Amino acid sequence: MVVLMRGGLLLFALSGCAQTIRFNECNRDDDCHNGDGGQLWCTSDHICVNQLPEEKLCPETIGSDAPGALVIGVLSDHGIPSDQTMVQAVELAIGEINLRQPGASQPPIRAYLCDTASDRDQSLRAAQRAIGIYHAVALIGPNTSDGVVAVNSYIRSSGTLVISPSATAIDVSSLADDGLVWRTAPPDSLQAEVLAAKIKAAVVAQGAATKLDLVYVNTVYGQGLQVVFKAKYLGIGGPSLGLVSAFSQSSELPKVIGDIALDAPTHLLVIADTDDPEIVSLLAQPQQLATTKVYMTDAAQTQALLDRPSAVLARIRGTAPALPDGATFTNFQAAFISKYHVDPKTTAFVANAYDAAYLVALAAAATKGHLPNGHELVAGLGRLQGAGSVLPVGPASYIEALNRMVAGGVRLEGTSGPLEFNAQGDPMKGQYDYWCILTGGGAPEFSSDPQKCPAL
Secondary structure (H helix, E strand, O other): OOOEEEOOEEEEEEOEEEEEEOOOOOOHHHHHOOOOOOOOOEEOOOOOOOOHHHHHHEEEEOOOOOOOOOEEEEEEOOOOOOHHHHHHHHHHHHOOOHOOOOHOOOOOOEEEEEOOOOHHHHHHHHHHHHHOOEEEEEEEOOOOOHHHHHHHHHHHHOOOOOEEEOOOHHHHHHOOOOOEEOOOOOHHHHHHHHHHHHHHHHHHHHHOOOOOEEEEEHHHHHHHHHHHHHHHHHOOOOOOOEEEEEEEEEHHHHHHHHHHHHOOOOOOEEEOOOOOOOOOHHHHOHHHHOOOOOEEEHHHHHHHHHHHHHHHHEEEEEEEEEOOOOHHHHHHHHHOOOHOOOOOHHHHHHHHHHHHHHHHHHHHHHOOOOOHHHHHHHHHHEEOOOOOOOOOOOEEEEHHHOOOOOHEEEEEEOOEEEEOOOOOOOOOOOEEEEEEEEEEOOOOEEEEEOOOOOOO
């Protein structure tokens, strides 16, 4: 007897005759059960598999369905609310742009929304799907530095532009990327300076018997930021560090926090990607950490953090890219709140995602007569100028910005700040805010107001 499986069918060959039996293991993901508790998914062939099926990597599209559209991929973690807030910013931008493309003789934009699950392997698979199947010429995302590193070799070979709104690791600047990797968020060298200065001042002000511990996620982002933080902190005369701990999986956190509790630091710096809320919950438990002052990074500024124990929230300070106070940001903020009923200030990198979508559209205008490829988009980005009159990013000035781009170049003020880049595709200007969480009266909320966020 020979058993073959083909397209969800089991084919049995018996003594010269064949019998076909339909094999239907599942109809939806809920039908799949894994004995060890791991996630399983149902494929279109009705088979349970242990990785997200290819056809589910990019399950949604936004923008235009018209023939001849400029196709891009938006790579984010579909399971993280903060990532989906950034996707909403891209959706808002594409909607504004597509309303104006016909009058500017520019192609509309269609975007495939692809799920990275904040995983290196799935980030690469999502990029391959967006580019290889849907013919995306640009990617907005991945949102993690690990994801950007994971897709770099593939986007080099395919000649695809990448603009990440939130990959801040210093290592991204030195990738061999043929100039194809850009980002709208400032690199962590700037964040580390703010953290080092603020934490050193707090430790010194407390006087004797202080101890600073550090815990970081073992990723490109975490490794890079902790290294540069330590160099800058010690370089400005910060007292020596206590326990330095790393974790690779969320399951390791109870032991890591338990070890930190035994060390009983007066100050703790947490560098994590998506685990900040869980870390805050764990910090609320040991009595040895009941007064520990906690410092967090840009990745922590999410709505999920605000749902954690308020006793810990009140003694957290953190950093995040500073947002301009002018009309460019406030116009975007008003449009975002009107459409989604959420203030984009409550999540880091939302304005950076909005700017990334506008940069792709404006870069495409530099190519005439055909849809641009990734390298032609990079050439278009090369027309961004650091001098001359400034145009704000947004719908009101979009046509004028297009015209200037076609004519030779444009200087842009983004919703996240000046859109001026160096040869590595990194923002040349950028500042980090120092934030706290207000817990007195009403729901907890983030604030970057120095009057409301005194030193711990």
